[in-house]
Every structure is written in C-alpha cells, then in structure tokens.
Amino acid sequence: MMSTLVVYFTFEGSTKLIAEKIGETLKADVIELKTSKTYPTGGIGKYFWGGKSVIFGDKPTLTNESINVSHYDTIIIGTPVWAGSFAPPVRSFVNDYKIVNKNIAMFASHGGGGAVKCFEKLKEALPDNKFIGDIAFVEPKKNPDSINSAAKWAAGLS
Ligand SMILES: Cc1cc2nc3c(=O)[nH]c(=O)nc-3n(C[C@H](O)[C@H](O)[C@H](O)COP(=O)(O)O)c2cc1C
Numbered sequence: 001m002m003s004t005l006v007v008y009f010t011f012e013g014s015t016k017l018i019a020e021k022i023g024e025t026l027k028a029d030v031i032e033l034k035t036s037k038t039y040p041t042g043g044i045g046k047y048f049w050g051g052k053s054v055i056f057g058d059k060p061t062l063t064n065e066s067i068n069v070s071h072y073d074t075i076i077i078g079t080p081v082w083a084g085s086f087a088p089p090v091r092s093f094v095n096d097y098k099i100v101n102k103n104i105a106m107f108a109s110h111g112g113g114g115a116v117k118c119f120e121k122l123k124e125a126l127p128d129n130k131f132i133g134d135i136a137f138v139e140p141k142k143n144p145d146s147i148n149s150a151a152k153w154a155a156g157l158s
Pocket of ligand 1: 009010011012013014015016046047048049050051079080081082083084085109110111112113114138139140
C-alpha cells in the first residue's frame with residue numbers, strides 16, 4: 001500500500017487549492033507548511049521581500065509539528081513559483097528533514113513563468129530520490145480548470 005504525503009506552501013491560496021484536490025484524489029495526508037515569519041501581502045512589496053528571501057536562500061522556521069517523513073514512500077511537494085524558484089518555506093522543509101529514497105512529485109502555481117527552473121532547483125535540493133512527475137498551473141484561483149487537471153495528474157502518478 002503506497003503511503004503518500006502532500007506537503008505544500010501557499011502565500012495567496014492557489015497552491016492550497018491544488019494541494020487539497022490532490023490529497024483528496026489520492027486519500028493522502030496533506031500538510032501546509034507554516035512559518036513564524038510572515039511576508040507582506042498586497043502591493044508590490046510582496047515581490048520585493050519574497051524575491052529577496054529566495055535569492056538569499058532563506059530558510060524560515062517552520063511552525064508545523066514535526067513531520068514523520070519516514071512514514072511515506074511518496075512525497076508530493078507543492079509551491080508557488082517565487083523569483084523562478086520554490087518558496088523559502090519549502091527550502092526549510094527539504095533542509096529540516098532527511099528526504100532520501102522517496103518517490104517525489106512536484107506541483108507549482110505561478111503567474112506565467114519560471115516553473116521549469118523552479119522544478120530543476122527543487123530536484124537539485126533533493127538528491128537521491130526518484131522523481132515521478134511534475135505539473136505547473138497558471139493562477140489556479142483564477143483558472144478553476146486547474147483543479148480537474150490536478151486530480152487527473154495525481155491519479156496517473158505511480
Ligand atoms: C515573492 C513572489 C515572487 C513571485 N515570482 C514569480 C515568478 O518568478 N514567476 C511567476 O510566474 N510568478 C511569480 N509569482 C506569482 C506566484 O507564483 C503566483 O501568483 C502563484 O499562483 C501564487 O501561489 P499561492 O497563491 O499559492 O501563493 C511570484 C509571487 C510572489 C509573491
């Protein structure tokens with residue numbers, strides 16, 4: 001029996017929509033990464049602070065309860081694309097936990113670009129795992145079709 005974890009960060013809710021659909025489709029555990037550090041919302045300030053945080057390789061402290069990654073053979077990681085990479089709380093996750101010999105799938109929400117680079121970087125951050133798929137969505141909150149695509153994609157993972 002495959003045991004699957006969906007773990008994700010969301011800033012404005014798009015990645016959450018996808019994560020919950022994938023979790024429901026696969027009957028997987030779903031964990032939203034939370035941090036004590038908050039990013040400014042609204043205006044262009046969010047791009048400045050978030051972008052800077054990516055460029056400096058920040059690893060904000062996660063406030064989640066400890067995650068038992070050894071329980072899962074498959075980990076599906078979701079992130080918004082930030083400055084052509086994954087969001088800093090996802091860096092914290094891959095840094096805090098020893099993730100090896102897992103099946104890894106990745107999904108991302110973005111505004112129109114950078115998902116390929118984001119997936120490459122996440123792969124680099126997770127050596128010694130098997131990558132079984134990735135998929136990117138343009139602003140899922142505004143494109144409800146994404147939700148169905150996410151379910152289909154998840155059902156086809158193996
Ligand atoms: C700090 C920051 C950096 C971003 N950088 C990119 C980017 O490089 N490429 C892109 O297409 N969208 C970028 N976006 C837009 C988000 O990826 C997009 O709105 C995504 O759907 C948000 O997901 P969320 O609602 O789960 O936070 C950025 C957003 C923020 C806040």
